[in-house]
Amino acid sequence: MTVTDKKSYVFQCKISETPAQVIGGKGTRITVEKDGKVYDDVIDGVTGAAVGALGWGDEDIVDVITEAAKTSTYTFPSLIGNKQSEELAKFYIDHSPKDAFASALWCCSGSEANENCMKIMYQYWLERGKTKKTKFISRDSSYHGFTIGSLSIADNARAVAFKDILLPGTQCLKMPVCYPYRFQKKGQTEAEYVQGLLDALEKLIVDNDPETIISITVETLPGSSIGTVPPPKGYLPGIRALCNKYDILMHLDEVMCGTGRSNPNGGLNCWENFMPLDQGPDLQTVGKTLGSGYVTIAGVLVSPKVKDAYVKGSNGVIGSHTYASHAFNCSVALGVQKKIIGQGLTKNIFKMGNLMGETLKKELLSKDNIVGDVRGIGGFWSLEFVKDREEKISFPPKLDIGHRFQDVCFENGINVMGMTGNYDYMTDDGDIALLAPSFIITEKDVEEIVARVVKSVDDLTAALKKEGEF
Numbered sequence: 001m002t003v004t005d006k007k008s009y010v011f012q013c014k015i016s017e018t019p020a021q022v023i024g025g026k027g028t029r030i031t032v033e034k035d036g037k038v039y040d041d042v043i044d045g046v047t048g049a050a051v052g053a054l055g056w057g058d059e060d061i062v063d064v065i066t067e068a069a070k071t072s073t074y075t076f077p078s079l080i081g082n083k084q085s086e087e088l089a090k091f092y093i094d095h096s097p098k099d100a101f102a103s104a105l106w107c108c109s110g111s112e113a114n115e116n117c118m119k120i121m122y123q124y125w126l127e128r129g130k131t132k133k134t135k136f137i138s139r140d141s142s143y144h145g146f147t148i149g150s151l152s153i154a155d156n157a158r159a160v161a162f163k164d165i166l167l168p169g170t171q172c173l174k175m176p177v178c179y180p181y182r183f184q185k186k187g188q189t190e191a192e193y194v195q196g197l198l199d200a201l202e203k204l205i206v207d208n209d210p211e212t213i214i215s216i217t218v219e220t221l222p223g224s225s226i227g228t229v230p231p232p233k234g235y236l237p238g239i240r241a242l243c244n245k246y247d248i249l250m251h252l253d254e255v256m257c258g259t260g261r262s263n264p265n266g267g268l269n270c271w272e273n274f275m276p277l278d279q280g281p282d283l284q285t286v287g288k289t290l291g292s293g294y295v296t297i298a299g300v301l302v303s304p305k306v307k308d309a310y311v312k313g314s315n316g317v318i319g320s321h322t323y324a325s326h327a328f329n330c331s332v333a334l335g336v337q338k339k340i341i342g343q344g345l346t347k348n349i350f351k352m353g354n355l356m357g358e359t360l361k362k363e364l365l366s367k368d369n370i371v372g373d374v375r376g377i378g379g380f381w382s383l384e385f386v387k388d389r390e391e392k393i394s395f396p397p398k399l400d401i402g403h404r405f406q407d408v409c410f411e412n413g414i415n416v417m418g419m420t421g422n423y424d425y426m427t428d429d430g431d432i433a434l435l436a437p438s439f440i441i442t443e444k445d446v447e448e449i450v451a452r453v454v455k456s457v458d459d460l461t462a463a464l465k466k467e468g469e470f
Contacts, residue, residue: 020033020034021034023038028044028055028441029041029043030415043414043415043452045435046415046434049224050223050289050380052292053292053440054292054294055438058292060335064332068327075327077320084328085326088104088333089104091338092104092286095268097267097277100277102304102307103307104299106298106326107297108298110285112147112321113145114149114253114285115150117283118150120317122134124309125214134171136171136213137174138154138172138173138218139155139177144253144255148162148167153217157425157426175200178231178232179226181229181375191233194232194233195238197238201216218252219254221254221270221377223380225422226423227375227382227383227419236252249283250281251284251285255285255286255288256288258270259289260340261289261353262350262376263346263378266346273378283301289439291329291336295329297332349379352379353441357374359450360374360454368461369461372385372389380434395469397429399464401460402431403418405431408456409452409453409456416435437449
């Protein structure tokens with residue numbers, strides 16, 4: 001069969017169509033070509049998928065990349081290592097709470113990080129002689145990547161599409177999602193809601209025999225699953241306590257929310273907002289802003305407890321990847337992270353991001369419009385759209401509000417990530433939009449982001465009223 005439609009040669013998105021394409025950018029602004037039209041001065045409000053930290057066209061990183069190219073020679077990590085991967089691991093460990101992590105594996109994507117993490121966690125129990133541990137626990141309405149393993153511990157429409165080739169549900173158990181906006185009952189206190197979630201998790205553990213459970217995986221601050229829902233007080237420490245009680249590993253997925261995007265202490269980890277610094281996860285996956293999009297890099301951070309079990313056991317990791325701990329990627333990522341920390345940009349995005357979020361709350365929730373909730377922390381926020389704010393009724397899926405809002409935003413000069421099906425992916429119910437600007441945003445940028453988002457909400461609200469849908 002001959003393919004005659006050659007609009008695009010890239011097998012992605014809508015296969016026969018060329019998507020909007022970035023043709024330039026500087027700082028927080030990008031220039032985009034879409035349908036033959038060039039759009040200048042578009043604020044990159046989501047930096048791809050919460051990837052950008054330093055923004056577009058950072059001149060210092062050109063030098064970092066050039067030096068990395070001059071000094072990096074490819075090595076296969078199973079045979080010969082490299083200093084760049086060691087230095088990046090030490091940097092991340094040194095800029096995390098004391099004794100939180102002791103080692104790191106570097107790979108090329110968040111999906112790959114979570115896939116590797118699953119294997120590392122399973123081998124951990126083999127090193128300890130506990131061969132019955134073969135089950136993973138994660139949450140309803142979650143996202144952990146697009147490999148078979150990461151889809152298996154996830155719960156979303158993308159996973160459903162491949163359900164017949166995923167790990168069985170009896171091996172990938174699901175606990176209730178933590179989503180107070182939707183599931184905390186009227187009159188129920190935060191403490192009562194959290195205790196209910198923890199009780200349900202403990203029952204799941206006991207019913208399935210703790211001696212068979214490998215790990216509990218949660219996104220510290222979810223992103224493309226249910227939007228940026230901060231965990232309520234006591235939730236993550238409660239999971240930590242259950243892991244300790246039943247001898248289960250705790251894995252936090254911070255691929256999207258971590259590496260400085262939402263850290264309260266000028267550091268790297270999002271969980272520092274919600275857990276005691278001496279009671280962190282056993283493993284943590286990271287990515288996105290690690291290389292600020294200049295290189296493809298992600299990783300698995302390993303706690304002293306997990307590392308020690310390996311060292312006292314086989315002292316080796318089963319398996320390897322061709323581009324694991326790639327010297328060039330690690331060198332560039334280290335340069336990115338040194339600049340971010342050196343210029344206090346994790347502190348800046350936490351302050352400016354919270355200013356952005358709180359201003360959006362004030363501007364949007366005080367008026368009659370389609371926004372039901374504004375939530376997030378630091379540099380990671382989302383809007384949830386509803387037809388009825390009081391009853392939290394979503395718009396009919398056929399209206400595709402999330403993507404429609406994304407299009408309206410683009411016409412108003414801001415790039416956001418619109419999504420659908422966040423509340424109930426089986427019925428495609430629920431619409432959100434994500435905001436994840438670069439770490440370099442200023443108060444002026446925040447004012448522009450808020451103004452353009454508010455205008456977009458007003459424009460779509462007016463259009464829906466005219467259509468009789470709101």
